[in-house]
Amino acid sequence: MTKKTVTRFAPSPTGLLHVGNIRTALFNYLYTIKNNGKFILRIDDTDLERSTNEFAEQIISDLKWLGIKVDKIYKQSERIDTYKKYFSQLVEDGFLYECFETQEELDYKRKRLISRRMPPVYDRASLNLSKDEKNKYLDEGRKPYWRFKLSGKKIVFNDLIRGEVVVDTSTQSDPVVVREDGGFLYNLPSVIDDVEMKITNIIRGEDHVTNSGIQIEMFSSLGKNAPIFGHHPLLVDENGDPFSKRNAASSIKSLKDKNFEPMAINSLNISIGTSIEINSFQSLKEISDILNLNKLGRAPGRFSLDQLTKLNSSQLSILSFKEIKNRLKTENINANEPLWEIVKNNIDFLSEYTKWDKIINKDIKIENFDNEFLKLAADSLPNQPWDEKTWNLWIEKIKASTDRKGKDLFLPLRRAITGLEHGPELKELILLIGYDKIKRRLLGEYSD
CATH class of the missing domain: 3.40.50.620 (HUPs)
Structure with missing residues (x-):
């Protein structure tokens, strides 16, 4: 079975x-x-x-x-009695032995071995202590700690990722399993x-x-x-250094606080250093279907915040309004489907949605520098109602009155309408902002 x-x-x-x-x-x-x-x-x-x-x-x-x-x-702190039961059995079977060296004595032995260019392997001095010698240490007030007795053989096992692996236990110190205060160590x-x-x-x-x-x-x-x-x-990080719990900036909590999407983190984490192409996946099930542990590379995976930001942007672009609506409402943000469909391809983080909500729905103060051209643009605005043809009609009217084209034509309009130099297509934005607000912005007028 x-x-x-x-x-x-x-x-x-x-x-x-x-x-x-x-x-x-x-x-x-x-x-x-x-x-x-x-x-x-x-x-x-x-x-x-x-x-x-x-x-x-x-x-x-x-x-x-x-x-x-x-x-x-499970919590190991709630399972100490279980460990004690197994501990007693291993002592009885001769796999564990008590030791009495102080930390200072162990450090001294280690330094001597290193100075002689020998591996700092524990010498098992306590393994051969007589009962009288142990009692003497106990009378001195020393408390024993416990080690697991290794066989000294080569352990060979087949690794899911690395293939055949050999660990020579003769090159290792017998691991400490219980401290002198009775606390259990990792292994x-x-x-x-x-x-x-x-x-x-x-x-x-x-x-x-x-x-x-x-x-x-x-x-x-x-x-x-x-x-x-x-x-x-x-x-490893972008500098090739390993991650550490002491570096809070790399923590999942920190990335969450910075508004990274969970599946962006998962997508990058599981792709780097593997045969999986770095991509924005929609679910862990989707990743599991293509993950092959046998094809993991041997080099460390390099985790880049720049790559993560790009994946985060990609992750947002594939989210439907239905998937994002409740998250916006939970944070008391106006959830507007037409706005989401327009901006989702132009933001790196969901928090940027509020910026565009303000640009669309609020009066914003924008400092204009090209007033003569912008007044011409304001006078050229097509009459309402507006539809998907409005933008082209407006641009054609402007072009008929000026020889501007390309960046010289579009950038002043974008700055005056949004206060920014980049963003979603203006032909879609103007339909959400509306005639009145656009005209006021072009003329540098603001309501109180």
């Missing part, structure tokens, strides 16, 4: 999610959609000093806003949860390749088969 695909996204609530974090969430979620599986959000909040409920709630909010639907949410709770939650596939950044080799040994120590791993290239 084929197992149901179950993936997970396991962020730590120690800061805001950035686009690099979301890249991992997207790969897992899209893989889940493609395989009709289940997507789990696991809040890895065992670091009680740095984790906050505020960040945890923001993670949930960010995923929802991006359209990533979570089937179930062991992660493996225990993956077992209990029946995770079948883990897709994460390539910086976790070594962790995966270590965790495969932990799965084995529990008598379980490891999930199938996939390690994707990391995301």
Whole structure:
């Protein structure tokens, strides 16, 4: 019987999610959609000093806003008793051992190895301590911390993205799994949860390749088969630097506050560094249908705000008035379908709609510099009612009275009518603005 695909996204609530974090969430979620599986959000909040409920709630909010639907949410801080049960079993089976070095002693050992140009691998000094030696440390007031004993073998696994991967555990220190204060560190709770939650596939950044080799040994120590791993290239910014939770500007919350569209973020995030052409997709289902993890590039994906802005503009241009109407009303903005159809191809952000709403419906003060020409244009305005032929009739009347053409003809009109040098086609705008407001603007007149 084929197992149901179950993936997970396991962020730590120690800061805001950035686009690099979301890249991992997207790969897992899209893989889940493609395989009709289940997507789990696991809040890895065992670091009680740095984790906050505020960040945890923001993670949930960010995923929802991006359209990533979570089937179930877990918090590791609520599962400590489960970890203790497995911990006791692993101690009994001889896979964990207690250590007594202080941080200063470990730092000294590390520096000595590095000075001798040797890999700074833990020497397992505590593994061979006698019972009397352990009791002596305990009498001194030292509290033990615990390490997982690696086999020293080469772990080979088939990666969904990278193909065959080899991790030589002999080059790694036995990982610390429990601190001296009794707190659990990343690796062991992660493996225990993956077992209990029946995770079948883990897709994460390539910086976790070594962790995966270590965790495969932990799965084995529990008598379980490891999930199938996939390690994707990391995301970097325009300067080639990795993203960080300390950089709030790259956070999903910040991009949302700047009025970027969620599907613009998703479209760029999942396209760069892949075989998918950078395009503005309308749904995550559409992306999942064409995503092939085997065709991911090996180079880091470079996330550009300029590219994101272009995609954002493209995303707005394909939105119908029906899709945008309620969003405008929620923000107490006048929702006008003819206006939306005119401006949606000329804005980068939805917030710019209000600017055009004001240009269309309010009296705006515009400083004119070409008064003689604009007076001629005002006198040439066709009589009402206006229709789609009005613009051409007006321009022909102006041309009959002046030798202007091209930019010299159209730019002064655009500036006088909208106060801007760029925007939607004037032949459509003038029908919404109307005769009276256009004439006042051309003549530099304003109502109080």
